[in-house]
Amino acid sequence: MxxxxxxxxxxxxxxxxxxxxxxxxxxxxxxxxxxxxxxxxxxxxxxxxxxxxxEKDEFVYHEMVAHVPLFTHPSPKQVLVVGGGDGGVIREVLKHKTVEKATLVEIDGKVIEYSKKYLPSIAGELEGNPRVEVKVADGFMHIAESERAYDVIMVDSTEPVGPAVNLFTKGFYAGISKALKDDGIFVAQTDNPWFKADLIKQVFQDVKEIFPVTRLYTANIPTYPSGMWTFTIGSKIHDPLKVKEDRFEDIDTKYYTKELHVASFALPRFVKELTE
Amino acid sequence: MxxxxxxxxxxxxxxxxxxxxxxxxxxxxxxxxxxxxxxxxxxxxxxxxxxxxxEKDEFVYHEMVAHVPLFTHPSPKQVLVVGGGDGGVIREVLKHKTVEKATLVEIDGKVIEYSKKYLPSIAGELEGNPRVEVKVADGFMHIAESERAYDVIMVDSTEPVGPAVNLFTKGFYAGISKALKDDGIFVAQTDNPWFKADLIKQVFQDVKEIFPVTRLYTANIPTYPSGMWTFTIGSKIHDPLKVKEDRFEDIDTKYYTKELHVASFALPRFVKELTE
Incomplete structure (x- = not known):
């Protein structure tokens, strides 16, 4: 059968x-x-x-969520991942030597538990790494309670249904701004332009009202709807399109390159129009 | 039901x-x-x-096959499409005013017939346009019989099984080189890097042995395997990465932009490695 x-x-x-x-x-x-x-x-x-x-295609999402904002920031030290209980983003964050502490705030402890058990190549850094702190808690609340605490925040959430619904609101982005330091950056996964154009448009407008630098970039993820995924960046100062050449370091990746860092912001016309 | x-x-x-x-x-x-x-x-x-x-996602493939090589050539006049019986590439080729004649050589007349009937927004230019010539014939043979005839050739084939198997051979690429003028360019669809890495690698090496300029670029096509499609360019002189700014014209597109023309050649590391 x-x-x-x-x-x-x-x-x-x-x-x-x-x-x-x-x-x-x-x-x-x-x-x-x-x-x-x-x-x-x-x-x-x-x-x-x-x-x-x-296991086969996870590297795309995890590398692209982590390295684009981390190389945009000149020296990220305190990093927060909201969601991301599988540990893949944390694994990528740790490739940056400047990072002193990577905090994971995942609402569902079971995601962490079963990722450790069945996705060890992804979740391996969630245990025993002194630079990692894992909290099972509501990311929305954690953001609300944080002030000028982080250099970079990644929102690695599910879709805006179920537990993640609060993570796609303007109030949440305002909270993130408060939780970031004065030159902080955040990134959120924002679904795909083929089936969720309205969501991308709405998030981009909301983030733009709060962050001086707002950008959208894409990556190819075969197991996600349409194969094209978008990420929205909100940044207080640093522009992901103006990273100095010498900021990029060689890190071990399968998808991300410094050329792709820039190229991933060149949007298909129908996607670009969602940001205008 | x-x-x-x-x-x-x-x-x-x-x-x-x-x-x-x-x-x-x-x-x-x-x-x-x-x-x-x-x-x-x-x-x-x-x-x-x-x-x-x-009908919903055809524009990606057709725009990206056509406009990347056509804007790379300084003044394409004679254009050949091998395969492409649905007419989508021809429709895009006609957006370039320099093009005097666009020839379609499709082996299967039924593809043309039923595309005209059921995909009129794609196939509409296959009938009644004086700049278009449609031949129902074997593209491999047509190439073998052509000499210095075309500025740009697009190979819009099926996968290398069935009628298209000859279109993925080194002999075919050599034939294309002969069929092109002295500064000609060709492009072929070359499947996806997630499931067909070996094919991409082989074609790239074969094309590289014949054409001084060989490049790989990608596009997101949701209904194609993995959502990421590749295209291989072989060019005698002109480099798609060195197109002068004033060569680009405004044309009506939903995917292609001049920024994306360049960015689509920035490859994920695991794809880049297939070309090395």
Whole structure:
């Protein structure tokens, strides 16, 4: 018997992957969590039926969320990841030697627990690294309680349904601004332009009202809807398009390069129009 | 009853789209042709079960195949499209005023016939335009018989199975070189780096042995495997990365921009490595 996992990315379109078995499945306090062993993508984490990460293509998302804002900042020391319980962003953050402390605030402890168990190449740094602090807590509240605390904040959330709904509000972006130092930068994943154009447009406008420098960039993530993902940056001073050549260091990546750092901000016309 | 079309893009992974109905289906002399009406993508043409084009996302492929080489050439007049029976590349080629004649050589007349019928917004220029010549013939043979005839050649083929297998050989690229004028350029679609890395690597090496300027660029096509598509350029003189600013004209596009023309050559590290 062949078993296939299908995610309906819209009501009329989806992806389907042949699976070996379900490694774990449960309804946590916040969402439905499934860990699936697939043939094409290796182990795959889904939340509420949506693919969050897979062993085969996780590097794209994690590298692009982390390195673009981190190289934009001249010397990031205090870094916060909101969400991101699989640990992939933290792993990338730690490649930057300037970073003294990387804090993860994930609302759902089960995501951390099962990522450690079934996605060790992604979650490996969540335990035993003195530069990492892991908190199981509400990211929205953590932001509300933080003031001038961070150089860079990454919002690695699920879609704006379920536990992440507060993370796509103007109030949240205002909180992030307060939680950042005077030259701080934040980035948030902001879905895809083929099926969620309105969301991208709304977030971009909201962030723009709060941050002097607002930019959108993209990356190719095969297991995410449409294969093209967007990230929105809000920055108080530093512009990701004006990073000095000597700021870039050689780090071990499979997707990110300093050329791609710049190129990823060149948007297809129909995407660019969402930012105008 | 819900009807869904599923394409297995690899043996273990695929896409699935809800359909209203099949508009046409037949085994032509060369391949299985299906025209399907979908909810998400509008009308969709598949050949041998693989998505060739859809009304919703066709603009990406057609713009990126056409405008990158056409703006790289200082003044393209004679243009050849090998394959491309849906007419989308021809439509884009005609946006360039320098082009005097755009010749389409498609092996399968049925693709042209049913594209005209069910994809009129794509195939509309295949009839009645004095700058367009349509030939139902073998592109490989047409190339073999052509000498210094074209400024730009686009190879808009299916995958290297079935009728297109000859179009991924070094002999074909040598033929293209002969068919091009002394400063000619060609581009071929070369599949995706997630599932077909070996193919991209092989084609790039083959083209590099024949053309002084060889480049790879990418575009996001949601209905194609992995959502990231590659295109390989072989050029005798002109470099797509050294196009003078004043060469670009404003043309009506939804994906292509002059900034993206350059940025699309900035490759993710794992893709860049396929060209080294």
């Amino acid at each position: 062949d078993l296939w996992f299908t995610e309906k990315q819209t009501k009329d379109f989806g992806i389907t992957a042949k699976i070996k078995k379900t490694l774990h499945g449960e309804q946590t306090e916040f969402q439905k969590l499934d860990m699936i062993e697939t043939y094409e993508w290796g182990n795959m984490l889904t939340l509420d039926g949506m693919v969050m990460t897979t | 819900d009807l869904w079309f599923t394409e297995k893009q690899t043996k273990d992974f695929g896409i699935t789209a809800k359909i209203k109905k099949t508009l046409h289906g037949e085994q032509t002399e060369f391949q299985k042709l299906d025209m399907i009406e979908t909810y998400e993508w509008g009308n969709m043409l598949t050949l041998d079960g693989m998505v060739m084009t859809t």
